[in-house]
Amino acid sequence: MATVMAVSLLAGLATVGGALITLLWGGAAKRVLAWMLGLAAGAMLGVAGLDLLPSAWRLGGPWHLATGLVSGLGLVWLIGRRLEAGEKGDRLARVGYLVAAGIALHDLPEGIAIAAGYAAAPTLGWVIAVAIGFHNIPEGMAMAAPMLLGGQRAGRILSTAWLVSLVTPLGAGLGFLLVGISAHFIAYLLALAGGAMLYIALWELWPQGRREGSSLALRGGLAGLLLVLLLTLLE
Template structure:
């Protein structure tokens, strides 16, 4: 019990490492912004297609799968609308509020994603301790670029370093929280995990196509595409069987 929570907690804290990497980069140019936002979009899309959606389909029923997917998209759409209505707006290319808004959405999407990831650690550990450790390591590697995805729009929006790390830290707590929840849910049914995996997938797809993707293209289309391809390749490599 204690070991798996430690594994999960360390995997979650890798999100903060990704945030620190972004903070250390000073005065990023348009090409860097486009490629990094594209990288974040590619990573999130890759995780969704290669990990979340297949796992959600396998663990549950079509009903749970599509209900979760739709719920995730709807949740993020409603949250996006609420944030838009409660914050003043300027043209996106020079609006720091827009990037703070984007950073909050990314953080929430990744936090939702980290919950079922934590559950995956619990499921693996339930089989063997070694499998739980391997899954935790893979998730830690995923979480570094995800921390960058949270930090970059917040930094562009003018958020202070301590605020960025605090938000990344809050997101990182969702991994061990998901592990605890997973250990409880496993005793009942694994079908609960299907809905959560699909909901996280829906949330991340909304972020990719409504926020990260369009913004990276506005910065520099070619570097946005390069970043997206590299992000998907990175997740593809991490998803290879060990």
């Protein structure tokens, strides 16, 4: 179990790596705002559409996909209402925290998947962890970009990424405790996370990016989508 927890923690820490990339490369310059928001939206759309929702369909079929999707949309809408703020910088920071919540929802079933794969064959557990780690890099970038552009300090961004990264080993621990966990339940969790990411990308990140510059947001969105597609093909 210790090995699985360590492996899942490393996969989760890729989120911190993605946040670091944004902090070192992005900056808060006005000219990169639209592009970075578009990149974050494209990455989250890619993760939801290419990974989470298809996996939910395979594991649980249309019912669990639909109920999880609606639950995720509603949950993030409620969280967004609680975090709502008036200032522009606050709005961007709020989007960043919504992204963090969506990633955390996503990482829980992924941690369970690492434990399940390791229980079947240790090599499989490692393969799943590496794939999840690759996906966590653009997710960390998607989380950090609006927080940075919303005026959040680097220390706060990294501490948030660190907390989110701990959800993956938490899921792995749950996976070991609940070895016989229902595939339908995992499908529901994946669809819930997918719904959360769709809401964040389409109703938070993308509109904000378009307000700052629609052509740059579109280019960033395509770059984020292509990045996730490339990582998916490399799995």
